[in-house]
Amino acid sequence: MECWSHDSLLRNKTLGIASLESLPAELFLPLFLEAVAGRHSETLKAMVRAWPFSHLALGALMKAQQPQQDILKAALDGLDDLLAQNIRPRRWKLQEPESAQLKTKRPKVDNSTKEKKQLLAPVQVLLEDFCLQKATPDEFFTFLMKRVKQGKGLPQLCCRKLEFLDMPLGHIQKILRMVQLDCIHEVEVNGHWDLLTLASFAPHLSQMVNVSRLRVSHIMTISFIPWATEEVEKLLSQFSAQLLSLHQLQKLHLDSVFFLEGRLDQVLRCLKSPLVTLSLTNCLLLESDLTYLASCLNTSHLRYLNLSEVNMMALSPEFLQVVLERASATLHRLALDGCGIRDSQLMSILPALAHCSQLPSCSFRGKLVSVVAVESLLRHTVLLSRFRLKLFPVPQECYVGLQGTVDLGNLRCSLAELRLILQALGRPNSVLLFSDSTCTYDVILLYSVT
Incomplete structure (x- = not known):
């Protein structure tokens, strides 16, 4: 084929469309991206009809280029044209989903017939993320729903991540009919x-x-x-x-x-x-729920445990001890923010917490822990081998008034004491910071710079 630049193929629509049958596959994707970005609908439709790859990753392209409905329409119209044909074009390689291949009985044909033509199977369009939301539905979803109402055929959608945000179940069920569920x-x-x-x-x-x-x-x-x-x-x-x-x-x-x-x-x-x-x-959650959590076999190798905003003020900390002990070799993140944990509960789990050798990050934000408990928490966790970042509660002694605002003078004294502990533990390069506006709770951030 005579060598043509992408620009010339896109500027000359007739030339571009005629050249697709002989266009090298390695040039197809860059040209397709430029066609999307330049909103060359007719060229885009023709490229889909001659698509030389096994899948059409339309979702990733849409996310990168943010096309409007005319681009989506052009791509799906190209598929419509193919679905209306009885045989595949020479370069057609789009495949049907594996699950459809397993479920569909193919008609028996002799070799000569197989060489002459190949029946067109359902096609697969790849979407990395598919987010369905009622308040601000994206253009792709809106366009698909319009086609559903029009009774038009649709490709099989294959997506890795599926999100439903405030979407009525009826709408979701319509969309799920065209999604390959085992791809999710x-x-x-x-x-x-x-x-x-x-x-x-x-x-x-x-x-x-x-x-x-x-x-x-x-x-x-x-x-x-x-x-x-x-x-x-x-x-x-x-x-x-x-x-x-x-x-x-x-x-x-x-x-x-x-x-x-x-x-x-x-x-x-x-x-x-x-x-x-x-x-x-x-x-x-009740204490019986947390007791079962501690004994459940499926929680013995946790890497991340988050129980934030679960009220534990009146609960025994025994379940936490058991969970931490069982997951001590694997736990990487622990979050117990806003749980109402008091001194006695925190102190009881510190020995188990100290054995979590893989724990680089933990968070205990709240307002019910004393400076003594915070100091003990620091001593038990700062020497963990993978220590990186900890979110400690500001001690309750630092709060004053009915509104519970932080007294900065008291806080500076507490931070000075904590720095002395870090020096005594051989971690002078660890840094203490105070944050009062970026977090839901007042919190001391401790992280290692070594």
């Missing part, structure tokens, strides 16, 4: 749903068998069903039973989930593999 590795549900809606979504979740990270946020109980009824137990069982299918699940985040009180065991016992991350934040 991360799922985030933040729909301000009730438990009934979550239970209705659960069967879709069970088909996402390769999910390794699941985050569920802001799930309320059902307003018209009393809290302690059998119906709530039934709905929770419907949700948790689907976790049995998630053999790859390693990271579980439950935030502002208000049906766990006295029922955490129903969720954790359905996990099929050990967790590396467990985050239970702003949840109502």
Whole structure:
């Protein structure tokens, strides 16, 4: 083929489209990016029709170039043209999803027929992240929903991360019909749903068998069903039973989930593999829940444990001792912010915390710990071999007045005492900083510069 620059191919639409059949594959992607950026819709449509690769990574291109709906329409129209044909173009290499290949029985054809033509299979469009949100739906979602209403055919979507942000379940179910669910590795549900809606979504979740990270946020109980009824137990069982299918699940985040009180065991016992991350934040939990957490086999190799905003003021710290002891060889991050932990509780877990040799980061932000307890916390953690960053609470002696504002004079005295401890421990290069406006709680930041 005669050598043409990208600019000339894009400026001369007729020449560009005619040259696609012989354009080297290594030039295809750069030209496609330029066509997207320059909004050359007709060239873009023709390039999709002659796409020489096995998958169309439309999502990554859209994220990089931020095209408008006309670009999305051109790309999907190119697919429409192909789907309307009975045979594939010579360079066509887009493949159907593996799961579709397993489920679909292919018609038997003789070799001569196979050489002449190849039936067009469903195509796969790759999306790195697919975020569905009601308030500000992105253009891709809006365009897809419009095509669904028009009854048009759609490609099979393959995405690694799927997010639902305040999206009605009905809309989600329509989109999930065109998503290859076993391609998904991360799922985030933040729909301000009730438990009934979550239970209705659960069967879709069970088909996402390769999910390794699941985050569920802001799930309320059902307003018209009393809290302690059998119906709530039934709905929770419907949700948790689907976790049995998630053999790859390693990271579980439950935030502002208000049906766990006295029922955490129903969720954790359905996990099929050990967790590396467990985050239970702003949840109502009983001592029985935390006791089960300490004995659960799936929490013995945690790398990250976050129990922030879980009220522990009246709870025994024994479960924390057990969790820290069991995960001492693997724990890398610990967050206990806003838990209402008092001196006696903190002091009781320090020996176990000191054995967490892999712990570079921990956070204990709050206002109920004395300067003596903070000093003990410093002594037990600063010598950890992988020490990098710790967030310590400002001692309660530093607060004055009804509003609990920090007295900077008292704080300077406390910081001076802590610096002396660092020097005595042989860590004079560790740095203490005070932050009062960037964090939810007043906090002392300690980090190592060695």
